[in-house]
Amino acid sequence: MIKVEFLGPIGEESLELKAHTLSDVATQLQEIETIAPWLSKCAVAVNDQMTTDLSMRLKSGDRVSILPPVCGG
Amino acid sequence: MIKVEFLGPIGEESLELKAHTLSDVATQLQEIETIAPWLSKCAVAVNDQMTTDLSMRLKSGDRVSILPPVCGG
């Protein structure tokens, strides 16, 4: 199972999903009404490493973090 | 009389000159062996206002300052 966590203001509980790639994660998140609108403006980290590779292979226990728009300072 | 003062590292005593314009000052300073080599790299202030106008009229009591290359900080 893959753990998906939603950071900052998204305010959703973490999920456990079955997924072999980030693409699989995308497909499933797009179907969640409260999550889908965030996806176009969110970045992604896998095990705390930022990534832009949708075909990235995932293994059981991996953590996927969804990072909404930021404003530090 | 016009007072001419040499700032920072030039290390020359002030002079009193007769001059109607900055151009008159230039002519006289160019003839002083210890001053002439500085002039190409020095800026000029009249009564503490920087100027780039060689035809500037001077009146008795005016102070002309000669400012060599700077390095603050």
Place this chain on the structure above:
Amino acid sequence: MELYQGALDIPSIFNRWLKEENSSNYGAYIPFIGTIREENGIEALSFDIYEPVLKEWFDSWVAKAEKLGAKVKMAHAIGDVPVHTSSYISAVFSPKRRVALELIDEFVEDFKANAPIWKYDVINGKRVYAEDRSTPMSGSGLLA
């Protein structure tokens, strides 16, 4: 990298950083201090931070600065920071003035764009996500 609950003690952080690099022979020290402005009726701003990714981001800047012979430092607040107090200080140390001036600009801009920190207005004790002032991080939209 330093994270603190609530407003930063800027004089103490500034002075400590100055002392830490006292013998490092840097010629230029440029801190950037961010203070909460009183506007839009807010009483404070509030911040969430995702520390693991922030640390990755910061460490990549430490490495980048090192290649230029320079050093970067930063501290940020977590949680509520009242107006007229400070939530952020970062700094560049460098032997050379030009490197320091360019680096602080790039660092602060990239910080604004890519540090995983979320800002909320605090109005009547309620936290409201500052969405209009927030920026999608590099690579956003991957899962859309």
Place this chain on the structure above:
Amino acid sequence: MELYQGALDIPSIFNRWLKEENSSNYGAYIPFIGTIREENGIEALSFDIYEPVLKEWFDSWVAKAEKLGAKVKMAHAIGDVPVHTSSYISAVFSPKRRVALELIDEFVEDFKANAPIWKYDVINGKRVYAEDRSTPMSGSGLLA
């Protein structure tokens, strides 16, 4: 504008400036601190300042900053400043980050080029004009 005999007490100046603008509602405070590097066997640098023209120069920057809603401050040492101590601090306060980052860069560069301050290496107690590191001010060569 503040001039001091010998090395600056940077923490005290930094803290005082921070307090002075505490209620001014500026969002960004960027100081630039210049520290004497140990190099070329110097024991100190030494500075001459022509205060009347420096004040004119500084006042023109105060006016320029004001038009941008910002504020500039500066302090500089006169006379000898030992290695690893500081001769210079300037700072920009601004509501906005971009204005502050651009202004501190322009201010420090123009300061280097046009503030009437002369620098000397101090080696074995002797003052040697740092001619190779000095820049002719704008308009130089008028009388040549």
